[in-house]
Amino acid sequence: MPTVSVIVPCRNERDHIEAFCRSVAAQTLPDGWTLEVLVADGLSDDGTRERLSAWCASDPRFVLIDNPGRIVSCGLNRCIEQARGEFIVRLDVHTVYAHDYIAQCLATWQRTGADNVGGPWKAEGAPGAASVVQRAVAAAFQSRWVAGGALSRDLAYEGEADTVYLGAWPRATFVRFGGFDENLVRNQDDEHNLRIHKGGGRIWQSATIRSTYVPRASKADVFRQYRQYGYWKPFVMKKHGQPAALRHLVPGLFVGLLLLSLLVMLAGALALAAWAPEAGTRASDVLGWITLLASVMLMGLSLLYGGAVLAVSVAIARQQGWALWRHLPDVIGAYQLGYGLGSLRGWWDAVVRGRPDPSFGRLTR
Structure with a gap:
């Protein structure tokens, strides 16, 4: 019988791993297909391994794999190496899946013949007044204005896309395009999808593939998460010589203009103060105009x-x-400014230093 291999990277998910395993075990597969679930644990030290081991002992479809690399790309590759399935579906522990999620991935692949299929990225916070910040995070995440018009946030879109949430692939995709780049702590899925596109492959998003992502519940966590996303994006661009989409460049350019305007304004003001006795000279006049223009640009932006x-x-x-109103401006700023600041630091490390900073190698959840 043909097999679907589910691949799951995880680390320190003690409070979520059992609920996740129950949801995967309850998936409805098409007739004639069997399921295997490979969970790559990144050497968890919070009790996740013990709970996961107990689950695997009770359900032979589930297999625990060690992921000494600890990051997502390493975990995905270790799972792919051991997967027996003709079709491979990636799942995430912090996402809730429709009962037919895997079946719809299969159906979409069989209908389109695409090299990677997936559904839209839908975020939803927990109900209740205590989770109002998380609901604001989810609402901003879903906005096309915050996301830069990314198709992956459009819940109704059906068609070819530059990327999809999580992903599901026929085994032939990994034979043709390779696995995930283990140098990337974040954005390994975007890099893999860019590789598929550049190699002549197709990525398809279907609204029938339904899931709900549970986002961070604090603004500081969102800022750290998106600063890390922004940081690793330049390494993807440097590798391929192009961005996956132009929207990935905008936050870094905007934050860069803000910082440049601020630096020029401050430097000009300090220089003018130091040159006060020389006021009225041509040099001081030029410096005054530059400082004024920088101030106007900073204020205008x-x-x-x-x-x-x-x-x-x-x-x-x-x-x-x-x-949600009073939290939304902070949340939007955490998304976009965090991404922009991370991008600037990423470009410095990718182009000038030539290597990533290990401090950006720690996952942020």
Whole structure:
């Protein structure tokens, strides 16, 4: 009988691993298909391994694999190496899946013949007043204005895309395009999808493949998460000589302009103060104009961005509930400014230093 291999990277997921295993075990597969679930544990030290081992002992379809590399790309590759299935589906511990998630991945692949298939990336916070920040994080995540128009956030889109959430592949995809880049702590899926595109492959998103992602519950966690996403993106671009999409460049360029304007303004003000006795000279006049232009640019960019964030926050709150309103500007800033700052640091390390900073190698959840 043909087999579907589910591959799952995890580390320190004690509070979630058993619920996740129950949801996978309850998946409805098409007639004639069998299931195996390979979970690559990144040497968890919080009790995850013990709970996962007990589950594997009770259900032989589940197999625990060691992932000494600890990061997602290493875990995915260790699973792929041991997978027996003709079709391979990646799942994430912090996502809730429709009962037919795997079946719809299979059906979409059989219908389209694509090299990678998946569904839209839907985020949803827990209900209740205690989780209002998490619901604001989820609402901002789903906004096309916050996401830069990414198709992966469009819950109704059906068709070819540059990337999909998680992914599902016929085994032939990995034979043709290789596995995941183990040098990347984040964005290994974007890099793999870019490799598929450049190699002439196809990626297909289907609204029938349904899942719900549980996002971070604090603004600081969102900032750290997206700073890390932004940091690793330049390493992907450097490897392939191009961005996967132009929207990946915008946050870094915007934050770079803000910082450059601020630095020029401060440097100009300090220089003018030092040259006060020389006031009226041509050099001081030029310096004054440069300082003024930098100040105007900084203020203009700040006002423009602040106004846009407030407008988007109102639009989201109008649809998702006004209880989210006071948190949305902070959440949007955490997403976009965190990504932008991470991108700038990533470009420095990728181009100037030529190697990543180990401090960005730790996962942030």
